[in-house]
Structures are given as C-alpha cells and as structure tokens.
Amino acid sequence: MNRVVSSLVLSVTMLLSSAAFAATTSYRSAMSGPSEQPPNDSPGASIATVVFDDAAMTMLFSVPFMNLVAGSTVAHLHCCTPESLIGTAPPAIGFDDFPVGVQTGLYERLYSLADPNTYEPAFLAAHGGTVDAARAFLLQGINSNQSYLNIHSTEYPAGEIRGFLVALANPVPEPSSWLMLSVGLAGIGFCAAKRRAA
Template sequence: MKHSLSILALAAAAACAPALAQDSAGIIRAVASGPAESPPNGSPGSSVATFDINGDIMTADVPFRDLLAGTTMAHIHCCTTAAFTGVAPIAIPFTDFPLGVTSGTYSQSFDLSDATIYDPAFLAAFGGTPASAGAALIEAIASNEAYLNIHTSQYPAGEIRGFLVAAPIPEPATWGMLGVGLAGLGMMARRRKV
C-alpha cells in the first residue's frame, strides 16, 4: 500500500508541475519584489508577470505597482550561474516600457528569431545569431537563471526583480483531479483500517 501511495504521489506531482517543453512552448511567471533584488531592498513594489512562449514568439504581460519612485527602465536579464541567485547582463531590453511611473502595465510580443530584440552584448555572447541567443534564453528560463528587473530613479540598479519560473501554475482542473485522487487514497486507507 505504501509503495502504491508513493507512486501515485509522484505521478500527481509530475502532473501538477510540467517543465518548459523543448519546443519552447509554455506559460512562465515571474513574481518580482524588492526583497528579491540583489542586493535586497524594502520596496513595497511588486509584479506578477506572465510570459507566454509559443514557438519563436514570447508575449510579456507585466503589471507592476507600488514602486517608490518613477520607472527608468526594465528588461530580462540572463543568465545567472545558479538558479534563483546572482546577477546577469541584460538579455532583452523593454525599449517601450512606461517611464516615470510607479504603477502600470506593460504588454509586448517579442519574436525570438529577430536579432533586434536582444541586447547587442547578449547576442554577441551567445553566438551572434538570434537562434543561439533564443536557445540560451530558453535554456536559462528552464533552469531558473533568467529574471525580470524593473529599475527606478530611487533604485537605479533595480527596485524589484523576479526570476522567470519554468514550471507553470497548474490549471484549476488539474488541482481538482489531484484533490479527487487524494480523497480516494484517503478513503482507501480508511477502509483498510476498519
């Protein structure tokens, strides 16, 4: 019984946390805050950004709020040497990010096969082609080594940041199926005791 429960638990965990597929498709999230900056700060600012990667197109939806000063720039950094830690150079600058504001929303689609979306130094560091730069970015996202950073006049090095997380949040139907399965396991365990 314990062996079957372990197998079912592993299967449920795998169903609830699919990894970023090799074909570069998936929903990625970045939860940005001041304490997540390097070095950390006490900003009450926050963002829960969503990045939808479908083939060569990455769509960014970046709401942000409660920053302590007006925005000066924003971008995706890549690639840190370890997951969820360290700093990295700019990979994709958000050239039309709203400036001078403390809250707002930024939405944009990026064609990862277009060399002009990348910072020139990032492009050069990863083979000089959009294909190699895009592959490096996707690999870094899958390894949790890329992050969103929003800079302000009070925090020129970055007021809030959040790592892009490759494991998307499960859909409500997945949670429902997991709940039904766990309830069934509980009922089976209870019957064996009686």
C-alpha cells in the same frame, strides 16, 4: 475500406507530430524589492507572465506593476545567472518602450525570438552574433530558473524589484489541435464500425 482506415490512422499520427501541436509554455515572475540584488525594502510588486510559443518563436510579456517608490526608468529580462534562483546576469532583452516615470502601470508586448533586434546587442554578441545561439541559450536559462525580470527606478537605478521566471506547467496543445484529433478519431471509429457492418 482498409485503405480508408489506414489513411485516417496516418493522418492522426501526422497530426500528433505536426506543428498543429505547437505548445506554449507559461512562466511567472513574482517581483519584489527583497528579491533584488542587493535586496531593498521597496513596497513595489509585480506578478508578471511570460508566454513562449515554440512554433511562432515568440515571447509575450505581460508585466503589471505597482507601488514603486519612485518613477520607473527601464525594465529588462536578464539571463543567465550561474545558479538557479540566485545571482545576477546581464540583460538579454531590454524593454525600450517600457512606461517611464510611473510607479504603477502595465507593460505588454510580443517579441519575436527570431528577430536579432529583440536581443540586447551585448547578449547577441556573446553568443556568436547569431539569433539561433542566443535564443537557445536564453530558453535554456529560463527553463533552468536562471533568468529574471526586473524594473529599475530613479530611487533604485540598479533595480527596484525583480523576480526569477518559473514555469507554470508542461506545454499544452492548442484547443484547435484537440478538436482536429477528436474529429480524426471519430472518423476512424466510424470507418471501423462501417467495416464491421459490411
């Protein structure tokens, strides 16, 4: 019976350190005209959400926007400014399929951070041309609040609204991981109770 309990303890320990506990980290970007560089008085706004999955190496962008003063032209994720929450940086990921010619809309897309085509060519080249180096630099910049989203328009070709990415919370394990952990712990408890009864 000791072997069964030991096996279950080992299984739960492996579960805790496995990819089943892959975490997602969510970020928000509150974009506005006054946050642009240089600031402007656009009434445009967005509360964008970015979700990074560290197991799949993906980044999901959800960018609703409204009230731009002119039609949208393009949008980017920029990285990395010299200081947190201030300054400018080159585009790291360009949203080539961003809706254009509209003042209100929604952009949603899942990007693979393992794909070199995700990154702007200049950003990739600036980091040795390797995906691993570009991804590491980008994630470090995002987590240091040195990365921002912005949307450009015909009225503001340099950018009408922008906002820095800020993490919402610590990574949280997937619900399925909690379920597997609970089953494992219940199994250990059952085996221990059965052992005491024997």
